[in-house]
Amino acid sequence: MARLPDPTASLTGDDRAIYDDIVRRRAAKGVHHLGPYIPLLNHPQLAKRIEQLGFFYKYESDLPRDIYQFVVLEVGRQSGVEFIWRDHLEKAREAGVPDGVIDGIASGAHKLDEPYQMVREVMGWAFRFKSIPVKLQGRTIDTFGMNGFLEIVTLCGFYTMIGMVNACFDVPLPKGEDHA
Numbered sequence: 001m002a003r004l005p006d007p008t009a010s011l012t013g014d015d016r017a018i019y020d021d022i023v024r025r026r027a028a029k030g031v032h033h034l035g036p037y038i039p040l041l042n043h044p045q046l047a048k049r050i051e052q053l054g055f056f057y058k059y060e061s062d063l064p065r066d067i068y069q070f071v072v073l074e075v076g077r078q079s080g081v082e083f084i085w086r087d088h089l090e091k092a093r094e095a096g097v098p099d100g101v102i103d104g105i106a107s108g109a110h111k112l113d114e115p116y117q118m119v120r121e122v123m124g125w126a127f128r129f130k131s132i133p134v135k136l137q138g139r140t141i142d143t144f145g146m147n148g149f150l151e152i153v154t155l156c157g158f159y160t161m162i163g164m165v166n167a168c169f170d171v172p173l174p175k176g177e178d179h180a
Contacts, residue, residue, distance in 0.1 A: 003170040004039040015044040022051050029059060035087065036162050039169040054162070057155055062147040065095035070116055071155045073097070073105050074123055081163035086173055115143055119152055126156045 011019050022037055040047035061068065069092035076084030092102060097116075104112045112120060122140055125132045132140075132153075140149045165171065 002168060004042055006038050007042050008034075008038065011041065011044065015041075018044040018048045022047065025051070025055055035083070035173075036165040036169075036171050039165060039171060050161070053158060057151065057158060061151050062145060063151045063155070064144075064148075066092070066097045067115070067119055067144065067148070067152070068155065069095045070097050070101065070105070070119060071123065071152060072159055073102065074120060075156060075159040075163060077105050077108070078127070079160065079163040079167075081167050083166040083171055083173055084159060084163050118143065122149070122152050123156050126153045 008019055019041055022034065022041075026032070026034070034041075037047050037051055040050060057063075057068065063071075069088055072084060072088045073092050076082075076088065089102070093099070098113065101112055101116050103109075104116075111117060118136070118139060121136055122132060125136070137149065140152065144152070
């Protein structure tokens, strides 16, 4: 098993302050598990910065919550990282992602309802590391603004990284908790 040690009991000083801040910030939003942050806390400064970006995406970004959750589920499906899918499935429903769209993500359906299809097309270009066609870029900016457009693309990269942490270090889903 590739699981890294849980360093949280041995953190001291500034490293302990980073851990306490991550726990506090997440608990304030109703999240009581650390998921990928347990292995990342073996490098507290890295964990701090990754968690801050994740917190921004999840709670402070301009993207509508259904689109945020759609992107996360789509990354989970494309990567095959079960943690991402299972951790975000109910949150996606709560955010308003229609069951038909969730079923379409799960099955790999070629066509989804708008605006999800448009977002999926943007994600496809991003995952191929290709320039996004001008018309698609324009439609996406018209729908979500420049900030939202940039967040869609960079969220693909962020959750790819989180997926790698979860998969490479065998991060287990917390038992009996509300996943977020």
